[in-house]
Amino acid sequence: VKNQVKELRTKQGWTQAILATKLEVSRQTVNAIEKGKFDPSLPLAFKIARLFGLAIEDIFQD
Amino acid sequence: MVNTKSPVSKWESSVNKNMIHLNYWALAWVASIGLLGLGPQQLWNFDISITLMAILLNVSIGVRMIVVYRRAVRGQDEMQQKIFLEAAAMTLGILVVFGGSYQVWGAIQLISFEPQVWHLVSGAGLTFMICLIARTRKYQ
Numbered sequence: 651v652k653n654q655v656k657e658l659r660t661k662q663g664w665t666q667a668i669l670a671t672k673l674e675v676s677r678q679t680v681n682a683i684e685k686g687k688f689d690p691s692l693p694l695a696f697k698i699a700r701l702f703g704l705a706i707e708d709i710f711q712d
Numbered sequence: 713m714v715n716t717k718s719p720v721s722k723w724e725s726s727v728n729k730n731m732i733h734l735n736y737w738a739l740a741w742v743a744s745i746g747l748l749g750l751g752p753q754q755l756w757n758f759d760i761s762i763t764l765m766a767i768l769l770n771v772s773i774g775v776r777m778i779v780v781y782r783r784a785v786r787g788q789d790e791m792q793q794k795i796f797l798e799a800a801a802m803t804l805g806i807l808v809v810f811g812g813s814y815q816v817w818g819a820i821q822l823i824s825f826e827p828q829v830w831h832l833v834s835g836a837g838l839t840f841m842i843c844l845i846a847r848t849r850k851y852q
Contacts, residue, residue, distance in 0.1 A: 674723035675789035682851040
């Protein structure tokens with residue numbers, strides 16, 4: 651699953667550590683999601699979408 | 713102004729706290745094993761009532777360590793839990809496959825020493841650590 655997490659995070663001026671704090675996950679998890687090595691669960695994907703004020707499908711694509 | 717600092721979240725401090733508790737309980741459990749192994753001969757001259765108390769202490773600390781361990785794993789994020797699960801599954805598989813045959817290695821003279829339970833426990837611990845590191849690297 652491809653995603654726009656890195657672009658959205660950079661646009662906000664956040665580091666991976668800041669995003670990790672906001673999502674209550676580790677920085678390593680944010681890094682793995684951004685690199686597409688780990689696909690988040692639906693609840694975490696919703697959390698990410700809510701944080702950026704977007705729909706899940708705007709952030710994650712097949 | 714953009715905030716680039718990363719404050720330690722409630723979640724992060726809770727994970728750290730769980731890990732510190734786990735380390736304390738793991739150390740206490742190892743100490744209680746040591747007490748049980750050495751105490752009867754060196755400290756209380758095989759007094760059965762003290763030995764039973766030492767066993768009870770060891771089991772109680774062990775049970776508490778399992779509870780704390782479970783809490784620490786449940787407190788991790790989903791990727792950490794996935795890594796843990798994969799490492800645990802790999803360890804269990806290897807333990808079952810090799811543990812089954814290892815017990816007869818002594819009898820068939822494949823090894824010159826008597827197979828001991830602690831060999832398997834140590835092997836499982838080492839396997840788990842290696843799997844944990846390997847799985848963590850996979851997601852980096």
